[in-house]
Amino acid sequence: MSKRSTGRRVDPRSMSVATRAIHGAQLYPHKAPVAPPIVQTSTYRFENSGDALRYAQGDPDVYVYTRYHNPTVRAAEERLALVLESEQTLLVASGMAAISSAVLSGVRSGESLVSTPALYGGTYRFFRDILPRHAIRVRYTDPRRPAALDGLIDATTRIVYCETPTNPTLGIVDMEALVDSVRKAERRFRRKILIMIDNTFATSLNQHPFRFGVDVVIESATKYLGGHSDLIGGVIAGSREFIAGAHTQMKYYGGCADPFAAFLLLRSLKTFELRVRRQNENALALAVWLELDKHVARVLYPGLPSHPGFEIARRQMVGAGGLGYGGMVTIEVKGGLRKAVRVADALRVAVNAMSLGGTETLVSIPVYSSHVHMSASELRRHGVTPGMIRISVGVEGIDDILRDFTEALATDR
Numbered sequence: 144m145s146k147r148s149t150g151r152r153v154d155p156r157s158m159s160v161a162t163r164a165i166h167g168a169q170l171y172p173h174k175a176p177v178a179p180p181i182v183q184t185s186t187y188r189f190e191n192s193g194d195a196l197r198y199a200q201g202d203p204d205v206y207v208y209t210r211y212h213n214p215t216v217r218a219a220e221e222r223l224a225l226v227l228e229s230e231q232t233l234l235v236a237s238g239m240a241a242i243s244s245a246v247l248s249g250v251r252s253g254e255s256l257v258s259t260p261a262l263y264g265g266t267y268r269f270f271r272d273i274l275p276r277h278a279i280r281v282r283y284t285d286p287r288r289p290a291a292l293d294g295l296i297d298a299t300t301r302i303v304y305c306e307t308p309t310n311p312t313l314g315i316v317d318m319e320a321l322v323d324s325v326r327k328a329e330r331r332f333r334r335k336i337l338i339m340i341d342n343t344f345a346t347s348l349n350q351h352p353f354r355f356g357v358d359v360v361i362e363s364a365t366k367y368l369g370g371h372s373d374l375i376g377g378v379i380a381g382s383r384e385f386i387a388g389a390h391t392q393m394k395y396y397g398g399c400a401d402p403f404a405a406f407l408l409l410r411s412l413k414t415f416e417l418r419v420r421r422q423n424e425n426a427l428a429l430a431v432w433l434e435l436d437k438h439v440a441r442v443l444y445p446g447l448p449s450h451p452g453f454e455i456a457r458r459q460m461v462g463a464g465g466l467g468y469g470g471m472v473t474i475e476v477k478g479g480l481r482k483a484v485r486v487a488d489a490l491r492v493a494v495n496a497m498s499l500g501g502t503e504t505l506v507s508i509p510v511y512s513s514h515v516h517m518s519a520s521e522l523r524r525h526g527v528t529p530g531m532i533r534i535s536v537g538v539e540g541i542d543d544i545l546r547d548f549t550e551a552l553a554t555d556r
C-alpha cells in the first residue's frame with residue numbers, strides 16, 4: 144500500500160538529520176523523479192498577464208525570473224531548512240553572498256556591528272574595507288573574555304557576528320555566554336540585536352547554533368554541504384521575516400544561486416552525514432597523530448584536550464547533539480613559513496589547494512591564501528602565524544593520510 148493511499152504523512156522534523164538530508168519533506172509527488180529536475184531557465188512563461196500581478200502581490204507559486212525564485216533553488220532551500228533546523232533558508236551564489244546579504248539586511252549606515260577578529264579572511268576584509276563605505280562601524284571583541292562584549296555594544300549595535308570554530312585557528316566562541324550578554328544588552332538598549340554565526344567549519348551536523356538562541360546561521364555551501372569541491376554556494380538560515388529581508392537584499396545585489404548548483408547541492412546532501420562522520424573520525428585521528436610528530440610545534444583541533452577551547456567545544460558541539468568536532472585541523476610546523484611551504488609541496492595524497500570541506504584532503508597556508516593582504520598586527524590579532532598549515536581532512540583511508548603527512552613533515556628538501 145502506498146503512503147498516498149493511506150494518507151499517512153510523516154513529519155520530517157521527527158526524523159534524523161541523515162534522513163531529512165536525503166528525503167527532505169518528500170516534496171515531489173508520487174511517480175516524480177527521485178532526483179529533482181534542474182529548472183535551467185532564466186524566465187518563465189506566464190499563463191496570462193495576471194501572473195505578473197499575482198507575483199507582485201506576493202503569490203509564492205508564481206515564478207517570474209530566476210534571480211527572484213527558481214523551483215530547483217527552492218527545493219534546495221526547503222531541504223536545507225530541515226537540515227539546518229531553521230524556519231526558512233535562502234540559497235545564494237556563494238558563502239560571501241550569504242554573508243554580505245545577511246549583514247547588509249541587518250545593519251544600516253550610522254549603525255554598527257560587533258565581531259571577533261578571528262574570521263575567514265574574506266569576511267574580515269568585507270568588514271574592514273566595504274562596511275565603512277556604507278558608514279557601518281565594526282568593533283572587535285576578544286572571544287576569550289565574554290565580559291569584553293558588554294563594553295562594545297551600544298545603542299547603534301544591530302549585529303553581533305562570529306565564527307566558531309574560527310578559520311583557520313579553530314578558536315571556539317562560547318555561544319551560551321555570547322547569547323546571554325547580547326540579550327542583556329538588548330534589554331538595556333531596548334533594541335533587537337541579531338546574533339549571526341558562521342557555522343561553515345562545524346556544519347549543522349556538529350553544531351546547532353539555533354539551540355543556543357542564535358538568530359541567523361550562515362554556511363558556505365561550497366564547503367561541507369556541497370562537499371565535492373565542485374560547486375559554489377551559500378546559505379542563510381533564520382526566521383521567515385529575516386529571510387524575506389535577506390531575499391530582498393540578494394535580489395538587488397544580484398547574488399542569486401544557480402539552478403545547477405542547487406541541483407548539485409541536493410545531490411550532495413544525500414551523503415552529507417556519511418561524509419561528515421568520516422571527516423570527523425579522520426580529523427581526530429590525524430590531530431592525535433600529528434601531536435606526536437617532532438616536526439609539529441602545535442596542533443589546533445577542538446576535539447583535543449590540549450585545545451584551549453576544548454571544554455566549551457565539548458559542551459556546545461558533542462554535548463549538545465553534534466556528531467563530533469569537525470574535519471578541520473590546523474598545525475604549526477617547527478621552522479616557520481619555509482618549512483610549511485616544503486611540507487605542503489611534499490604531500491602526495493593531500494591536495495595543496497584553497498577551500499575546504501571536500502571529500503579529498505586539502506591543505507593551504509593561511510598567510511598565502513585566506514589571510515594574505517593582512518598586516519603583521521592583523522595576523523597577530525587573528526592568531527595566524529607563518530608556519531601554519533590548515534588541513535581540511537577528507538574521507539580517504541586514514542592510513543594513507545597519516546603516512547602522507549608523516550613523510551611530508553620529514554622531508555628536508
Ligand SMILES: Cc1ncc(COP(=O)(O)O)c(C=O)c1O
Nearest residue numbers: 237238239263310343363365376
Ligand atoms: C568560514 C568561511 N565562511 C565563508 C566563506 C566564504 O565562502 P565562499 O567561498 O563560498 O564565498 C569561507 C571560504 O573559505 C569560509 O571559510
